[in-house]
Amino acid sequence: MEKHVLALQLSQLLGEEFSREWVYSLIETPKQEKMGDMAFPCFKLSPTFRKSPQDLASELAPRLKHDLFTRVQPTGGYINIFLNQSLIAEHTLKKILTEQEDYGKHSFGEGKTVVLDLSAPNIAKPFSMGHLRSTVIGNALSNLAENCGYETVKINYIGDYGTQFGKLLAAYKKWGDEELIRSNPLAELTKIYVKFHEEAKQDPSLIDEGRDWFKKLEQQHPEALKLWKWFKDASLEEFNKIYQLLGIEFDLTRGEAYYNDKMEATVDLLKEHSLLSNSEGAEVVHLDEEGLPPCLIKKSDGTTIYATRDLTAAIDRYQNYTFDQALYIVGHEQSLHFEQIKHVLGKLNFPWAQDVKHISFGMMLQDGSKMSTRRGKTILLEKVLEEAIDRAKVNIEEKNPSLENKEDVARQVGVGAVIFHDLKHDRRNDVEFSLEDMLTFEGKTAPYLQYAYVRAQSILNRGGFEINSGTPALNDEQAWLVIKQLRSFPEIVEKAYKEYDPSKIAKYLLDVAKGFNQYYASVKILNEDNHLDSRLTLVYSFSLVIRKGLELLGIEAPKRM
CATH class of the missing domain: 1.10.730.10 (Isoleucyl-tRNA Synthetase; Domain 1)
Incomplete structure (x- = not known):
């Protein structure tokens, strides 16, 4: 209220060139209590009025009057405002008591829908601390969106497709032990996946075997499909234990593989718009005008890539939810990928392409470097949560052993x-574990x-x-x-x-x-x-x-x- 009053008075004094919104955006909170409760800097006014910020503050301060203000004083190039404490206190407490659970809520999102793509762990890999960031940042943003009036759709877009699954299938055929995997699926699958990459350094032919198995998966080979489904179901069961601990639920859990039979329609759409070009046998969309490298749609061996699936998923989500915003809560290392996706959607003349937003975040680091499953360098989120709960139990036993519901x-x-x-932490910064x-x-x-x-x-x-x-x-x-x-x-x-x-x-x-x-x-x-x-x-x-x-x-x- 008081900021709006100040912004309105100043904009009226300054003239049409300085809107109330512009003035409002410049209002600050002084770092020291003795400098007042609000402050307006006059520095950006100097070029227009051809006066020093100090002179402008001295001229404007005496003209600002309201019951909410007890004192308005120029200090340097600032106008410092001291508020009527008893009036503000009464208004604030009355507002909180009246609104109760609605205090802090907004209505600017009413009638609008936000689709959030978050968490997205890969099947057959442990849920590591590296996936915590997308999960909790995305969940908090969903809560904030709902609090602002939006309808939200939280999608857990599981990584259940791609060349890494070809490598996993090849690894299982070489070293997999069915009994061990059934007893401890994620740990055992991770073990053979790490072994595959270690062995491939000495024997590059393993990479070709991985590609062959992925191609079998794309061609619906019965054995490849059976193993893939087993790994997926076992993984989801383990992931759900984590989500229950975190208290996080999703509106939709869907894997990349869901789009297998829908990607050709996307490829056809790109062809209709004359966007596909051949590049050394691969099919790409050139983005030279945007200053970006080409977006790969199909590899030279005919297999699809995650860009093809993300394009297809975006189109499918708009058709299903007619979203006003589509937020992808994914690490900043994927920034180029999402820039490409957004521009390709724009080239397909989808007006909603501008509403696709990559909400990037920094990495969870271990000893200064990125965690990596293939290098066997991960910290399991489940273990961290369990230890945190155990430490809390110890704390309770020491300080309040008679506590109910310990x-x-x-x-x-x-x-x-x-x-x-x-x-x-600011989401854009890296976090050291x-x-x-x-x-x-x-x-x-x-x-x-x-x-x-x-x-x-x-x-x-x-x-x-x-x-x-x-x-x-x-x-x-x-x-x-x-x-x-x-x-x-x-x-x-x-x-x-x-x-x-x-x-x-x-x-x-x-x-x-x-x-x-x-x-x-x-x-x-x-x-x-x-x-x-x-x-x-x-x-x-x-x-x-x-x-x-x-x-x-x-x-x-x-x-x-």
């Missing part, structure tokens, strides 16, 4: 720690946030808090930091979705929890006086926001720990 709380805390360790950092129950972690929520619940229970229709005034200077943070929650949610960046929610929650803990340490919240109800209302508002924020990240908030 198993459930340990799962919430342990799994939450793993998810938050990923989401607190560290079990110690991930499972630390202090500092910038989910358990720190969960404990702040538990503390708030305890205060509310001891204070006998009940939601009533009135909102008592909060004349508490020390509560002002928390009020301002709670007030910014809807704006943070909107920004996190529009920038496809869940870390904005994670960082915000850390700040608001820190502010609340400082308030708790400096104020006797349960002191019996005229302001008890207002302080409990603040605690309740904090607890609602921290729980909703954690839910958006896919993390549960236990009421006791």
Whole structure:
């Protein structure tokens, strides 16, 4: 509200050239409390008005007046605004109490559909920490989209096709042990897959055997199909254990192989638009005008490639869901691939091609390098989750052995720690795997946030808090930091979705929890006086926001720990 008021007043003072939206985008929050609650920098106005930012600030500040502002002061090239704390506090708490679960929700996505392609592990390979990022970032973005009014479709696009499966089939025929694989499918399949690549360094003919088996798979060879289906079913069963632990569900689980009988239609469509060219026996779409290398559609041996399947999948998804956005939550090493896909769809004259977006993210590193199944360098997500839960159990036994539902709380805390360790990082940055950092129950972690929520619940229970229709005034200077943070929650949610960046929610929650803990340490919240109800209302508002924020990240908030 106050930002919109400031933006409206300034745009009216500055003239039509400076829109309210433009002014709003420049409003800042000062780093120091003594500099006010909002600030507008005048530096970008200087060229137009041919005045220094300092002079412009001095001229504009006295003309900004509103009940929400207690003081407007020019400082250097900035206009600093101090807000009416009691008015803002009352409005904020009343809004939270009125809206309850709807606080922080938006309606700009209503009537629109977002399709999200996330997780996408490969069958016959373990679910490693490398796949955690796509899974939890994609799930958080889906939660944010729903919170903003969108209809969401979460698709787990399983990697169940391609030349690597030819290599796996060849490896199984050479070294596979059916009994061992049935008892521990992913570990044994990974073992023979790694062995294949090691042996291929000495015997390159193995690569040809892998290609032959993939060709058999494409040609529906009975033995190849039987083995492939077995490996796929066993893999999905193992993956579902992980998803249950993470608390993540999908609207659709579909493998690349689903598009086998649909790819020729895509190839025909490319031919109809005269987009296919022959390149050394292979079929490609040239993207010279876009400054990109050719997009390979068919290899020289006639087999398809994942670009063919992704094009087919995109067309199929639009036909089924008429999406307004199609988000591919895939690592940044696939950026070129998705640029090519988007441009090829554009050349096919699909107007929705511009709504296909690659939401890239950095790698999960181990000792500074990428994890790799073929090199046998992976860390299993299931093992990490299990250890996180075990450590949470130990923590509970030490600090609160009489806690009810210890198993459930340990799962919430342990799994939450793993998810938050990923989401607190900007998705575009690489993340170095560290079990110690991930499972630390202090500092910038989910358990720190969960404990702040538990503390708030305890205060509310001891204070006998009940939601009533009135909102008592909060004349508490020390509560002002928390009020301002709670007030910014809807704006943070909107920004996190529009920038496809869940870390904005994670960082915000850390700040608001820190502010609340400082308030708790400096104020006797349960002191019996005229302001008890207002302080409990603040605690309740904090607890609602921290729980909703954690839910958006896919993390549960236990009421006791």
